[in-house]
Amino acid sequence: MSAFIQQLPALIGVMIGALGSYLAVVRSDQARFLRERTARWEERRLAVYADYARSLKKTVTLTYRVASHLGADPHPHPLSLAAAEPLLAEAAVARDPSGEALIMLGSTEAVEKARLWVAVVLEMERFVRAERREPQAWQTLLAQQRAAREGYYAAVRSDLELRPGHAARVPLPSVPPA
Template sequence: MSSFLQQLPALIGVVIGALGSYLAVVRGDRVRFRREQEARWDERRLAVYAEWAQALKRTVSVDYRVAAHLGNDPHPHPLSPQEAEPLLAEAQLARDPHGEKLIMLGSPTVVGKAQEWVVTVMEMERFLREGRRDPAAWRILLDRQRDGRDRYYAAVREDLALPPGHSGRLPLPAEM
C-alpha cells in the first residue's frame, strides 16, 4: 500500500494533465470552429453584397442609356425608353431575390445604405419615365446615385472589416 501512496501524486498529476489537455483541445476546437464559421458568413455576406450591387448596377446602366437618348447623359449607346422597358423589368426581377438575401444576411447599416441607394435609382427611373430633358437635374441625380453607391460600399467594407477602397468614380465630361 505504501508504494501506491507514493505513486498517487504522480497518478493524480497525470489525470489532471490529461484533463487539462482535453479541456484545452476542446476549447481550441470551439474557438477554431467559431472563427471558421464567422469567416464563412463573412464570405457569404460579401457575395450577397456584391450580387445585390451588381443587380442594381444593371438598372443604373440601362438608365444611363435612356438618359443619353433623352439628351441628359453622354453615354455612347443611347436606348429609347420603349427599348429599355423590358431590360429594366428584367433587371428588377433579377434584383429582387438579391434584395431578399441582403435583408436576411446584411447588417442593418448595410441594408439601410442599400435602401438609400435604390431609392435614388428609383428617382432616376421616374425622371426618365417622365421623359424629362434636363441635363443639370440629371447630373444631380447621377451624383446622388454615385454618393449612395459610395456609402453602400463604405458600409460593406466596415461590416466586413475591409480596408477603405477606391470610389470607382470616373470623371464626368464638363459639358453634357
C-alpha cells in the first residue's frame, strides 16, 4: 500500500494533465465551430445582400433604358416601354424572393435602407410607365436612387464589418432638353 501512496501524486498529476488537455481541446473545438459558423452566416448574408442589389439593379437599368427612349436619360441603349414591360415584370418577380431573404437574414439597418432604395426605384418605374419626358425630374430621381443605393451599401458594409467602399459616382453626360 505504501507503494500505491508513493505513486498517488504521479497518478493525480497524470489525471489532472489529461483533464486539462481534454478541456483545452473542447474549448478549441468550440471556438473553431463558432468562428466557422460566423463565417458561414456572413457569407450567406453577403450573398443575400448582393442578390437583392442585383435584382433591384435590373429594374434600375430597365428604367434608365426606357427613360432614354423617352428622351429623359442619356443611356446608350434606349428601350420602348412596350418592350420593357415583360422585363420589368420579370425583374419585379425576381426581386420578391431576394427581398424575403433580405428580411430574414439582413440587419435591421440594411433592411431599412433597402426599403428606402426600393421606394425610389418604384418611383422611377412609375415615372417611365407614365411616359414622362422631363429630364430634370428624372435627374432628381437618379440622384435620390444613387443616394439610397449608397445608403444601402453603407449599411451592408457596416453589418459585415467591411471598410467603407466606393460611392460609384461616375459623371454622366447631360441630356439636352426635349
